[in-house]
Amino acid sequence: MNNPVINGRYRILQQIGVGGFGLTYLAEDLQLQTRPRVVVKHLRPMIADGEALELAGRLFQQEAEILYRLGGHPNIPSLIAHFKERGEFFLVQEFIEGHTLDRELAAGKKFNQKEIVQLLGQVLEILSFVHSQKVIHRDVKPANLIRRSSDGNIFLIDFGAVKQVSAVPRADGQTGSATVAIGSHGYMSREQMAGNPNFSSDLYALGLVAIEALTGTKPLDLARAAPTGEYAWAQKVQLSPELERYISKLVRQDFRQRFYSAVEALAALNQIAANIGFFNRQLLEPQMMVVPPIVNPPVPQPSPAAAPQFIPPTLIVPAQNPSALHAPPAPPLAPPKKSSGAKWIVGGIAAFLVFIGFLFIAGKILNLRWHRDDPADTDPNRISRVERSTNPPGTPYSLYAEALKQAQEAAELERRATTRFEWEQIANKYKRALALLATIDKSSPDYEPAQQKLDQFKQKSDLANQKLQQLAN
16 A cells, blocks of 8 residues: 555555455554554445446445444454545454464374364354344455454454355356355355355355365365265265264355354254264353253244244253253163162252252363363353343343343453453453343344443443453563
């Protein structure tokens, strides 16, 4: 760029990416004392005629509004600013210190079964939120998944602002304009290539990412079975039969044979994880346990006619046995002896107490989750599974109440915070609160009060981040 400072605020440090949408730079924010690093995307449509530029402007504004909402999720970079300067479009986003997944794969890394379950779980959590906003990412691939250096958590990036305006080849060798995001060749499903992506198109791409991470083979190089055209990949790796079938379902050519939504896919993954011995940590905190009811409550099935609602993908249990993730089933009790009904009752009570004790111990022992562990035994940069599982059975989950709870906890921490770690917790609690408020549907009675809280929490979040940046230096 000719001018190293744009918008009078962001100094360009170096170019870090290039693509069909334009250029990506690493920059520093000159208006903040600590000069934090940010990512600046310089968006330049490949078609320069007036009509395309006008369309680009509308799409730019639309995508910026979407990114503001999505950036409230702990594992999606926040959008800091968007503006137009000298007729060109710019997005400024949070900088995530880490590396993209394609760098890991290029170095020859192959994921094992546990690692692929963790990767799928993290990305499906993010996609559950994205899809709840009625947004299809359309470009899930290793280059758009960043592993943060500090804790190994996965971030989803590049939501395709203004990539919807692009030059595409025609049969006559000329080029024409397309008004849908094209995505990346090899990771696109049939319906996406036809210009009709749906939520399962993102799941298809994620499944191909998983296969590439397991086998080291890029999607375009995968063999296909005749005559179905389905991918033939499983012979290259050793997986449990359940997980193999699960990944194969993600990448079915016919989208009707895939999971309908990320929420449904995550539920199935949780069940598989339990069956093969992988558990999410913190699912079994004793003080938050609820003894499973005798009668299993019905689990609503997804309706193809409606967009998936945001069901927090934090504690999803198998439909056929809601207690399966809480603990392995207790051994069957021996039949009571005919000699004494009272002894049978006492024995039953004793067995029940033993079972409760087992759950308590299990809650202390289990240490696995989708996200990697950190030294403090907490992950302040995501929405806690335990926080989202404290409602009594049958009580609707309240996004608004949870957002207020996060903000209240942040305010309590502020009164005594002195360390950088404490301020990081505060900043992330406000960020979680914002993410929760942003998911509330307009039809909800909580929508209006949520809108009133958004600005308040945003200001508090910004102040907490400024304090965190000061302590970092």
